[in-house]
Amino acid sequence: MKITYFLLSGLLISTFACQSKTEEEKSVIPAKPNIVLIFMDDLGYGDLGSYGATAWKTPNLDQLANDGTKFTQFYVPHAVCSASRAALLTGTYANRLEIFGALDHSAKHGLNPDETTIAEMLKGQGYSTGIVGKWHLGHQPEFLPTKQGFDTYFGLPYSNDMWPHHPETKDYYPPLPLYEGDSAVQILDEQSQLTTWYTEKAVDFIEKNQKQPFFLYLAHSMPHVPLFVSDKFKGKSEQGMYGDVMMEIDWSVGQVRAKLKELGLEENTLIIFTSDNGPWLSYGGHAGTTGGLRAGKGTSLDGGIRVPAIFAWPGKIPAGKVQDEAAMTIDIFPTLASLVESPLPTLKIDGRNIWPLIQGKEMEDKPYYAYYNQNELQAVIFGKWKVVYPHRYRIIPEGTVLRNDGFPVDYLYLDFENTELYDLESDPSESNDVKDVYPEILAQLDSMANIARADMGDKLTQSEGPGLRKHGVID
Numbered sequence: 001m002k003i004t005y006f007l008l009s010g011l012l013i014s015t016f017a018c019q020s021k022t023e024e025e026k027s028v029i030p031a032k033p034n035i036v037l038i039f040m041d042d043l044g045y046g047d048l049g050s051y052g053a054t055a056w057k058t059p060n061l062d063q064l065a066n067d068g069t070k071f072t073q074f075y076v077p078h079a080v081c082s083a084s085r086a087a088l089l090t091g092t093y094a095n096r097l098e099i100f101g102a103l104d105h106s107a108k109h110g111l112n113p114d115e116t117t118i119a120e121m122l123k124g125q126g127y128s129t130g131i132v133g134k135w136h137l138g139h140q141p142e143f144l145p146t147k148q149g150f151d152t153y154f155g156l157p158y159s160n161d162m163w164p165h166h167p168e169t170k171d172y173y174p175p176l177p178l179y180e181g182d183s184a185v186q187i188l189d190e191q192s193q194l195t196t197w198y199t200e201k202a203v204d205f206i207e208k209n210q211k212q213p214f215f216l217y218l219a220h221s222m223p224h225v226p227l228f229v230s231d232k233f234k235g236k237s238e239q240g241m242y243g244d245v246m247m248e249i250d251w252s253v254g255q256v257r258a259k260l261k262e263l264g265l266e267e268n269t270l271i272i273f274t275s276d277n278g279p280w281l282s283y284g285g286h287a288g289t290t291g292g293l294r295a296g297k298g299t300s301l302d303g304g305i306r307v308p309a310i311f312a313w314p315g316k317i318p319a320g321k322v323q324d325e326a327a328m329t330i331d332i333f334p335t336l337a338s339l340v341e342s343p344l345p346t347l348k349i350d351g352r353n354i355w356p357l358i359q360g361k362e363m364e365d366k367p368y369y370a371y372y373n374q375n376e377l378q379a380v381i382f383g384k385w386k387v388v389y390p391h392r393y394r395i396i397p398e399g400t401v402l403r404n405d406g407f408p409v410d411y412l413y414l415d416f417e418n419t420e421l422y423d424l425e426s427d428p429s430e431s432n433d434v435k436d437v438y439p440e441i442l443a444q445l446d447s448m449a450n451i452a453r454a455d456m457g458d459k460l461t462q463s464e465g466p467g468l469r470k471h472g473v474i475d
Helices: 008-017 021-026 059-067 081-090 118-123 194-208 241-262 281-286 329-339 439-456
Strands: 034-040 069-075 128-133 152-155 176-180 183-188 214-219 269-275 306-312 321-323 368-372 376-382 385-388 392-395 412-415 420-423
Touching: 034 241, 059 241, 059 269, 059 306, 081 118, 081 329, 118 128, 118 214, 118 329, 128 194, 152 194, 194 214, 194 241, 214 241, 241 269, 241 281, 269 329, 376 439, 385 439, 420 439
Parallel strands: 034 214, 034 269, 069 321, 128 152, 128 214
Antiparallel strands: 069 306, 152 176, 176 183, 269 306, 368 376, 376 385, 385 420, 392 412
16 A cells, blocks of 8 residues: 555556556447446445345445445545545535535525536436436535536435325425426325435436436435335345335345446446445444444445445456455546546546546555535545545444334533544454554654645644635525
């Protein structure tokens, strides 16, 4: 694991200069590959069979991992819904875009239309673009997906728990609307068909756009609570409701792959599968597992920000590769832009092209930043190293009896009182502070943190930075 980094352009020159002619011919990328991006909600790092799950089966997702490259150290920059989705779709830290937390029905703002989304970038290259599932970047008409580069939209404007049946805030949320295009077409009083509907709409989008390059963003609402499952999978797992939901999600991925194969599109389609953050642990049996990582959703510890990530594309991505180098969802935008030979946005983005990593090769390490709350820089990841700065975080108190009925237990809020340094390679559970053993590594990560603070500021250190932009607001 290296601890220096340099310009990506130099790396690509040196990488491809070393290829033989045969390798160059094999690595030629079609100008317009289809792209299917499957984004889960609150999926835990340990929730797939290929990542250690045993209480339920995910054969389709395990096969996807066998057919492509599986990342073991893949991160989101924000362990919460809206911020994580803004980062994914723009390749930019969401705090730079002034998108924090999880927007609900009362929000008067959203992702600024001046920002470029993956959909807008790909539309500029002749793609048909569709989103099926959860949006969560502003439900006002000015911020809906059809105003942010998507030709079609079917799904929920925000999280599926933002409805009158919420176990803790029943009187706060209005009825939950299901959107098609720019309009609500149904009010949901239960959600047992939601994953099935998403799958049918996704398959239909592929069918309708098979003659042209397409981008499908399938953003499942599950396994975010409240959990619902169709009769097809009810009672099918050993674990219970959560396992049933995971088995239906796995089925959904299988349906998408089967349709691609049926239409002869599999060889020219890149599939990306990942999640917006880790599991919502307070929901006990209705939450996933971190696979031994520390804490969960809502924290910048690895249980909250390290997620499964699989990239598969027959003939272009080697099968069965495991990539241990660090990467982040902000890297997906520039990687796709490079693949389709699109220019990057005029406004600054933060990700980098990780195509070599996806192919199972090495790249120089780059610092990745974890933010939470209102622009708090809580952690820096650099290769196998991670520094966590003093901040308030939440845990499930030891000895708490978790529930299995869709109701959460209370979190305990603690202060991370001291800066701590972890070697994630030998200590993935972040239990052993080694800053006194490696002071030079801590100093290096501190310097990287200061670069980010000078750019985007940091509420924890009362720093201000000039690199922040405004979210969109309604008139």
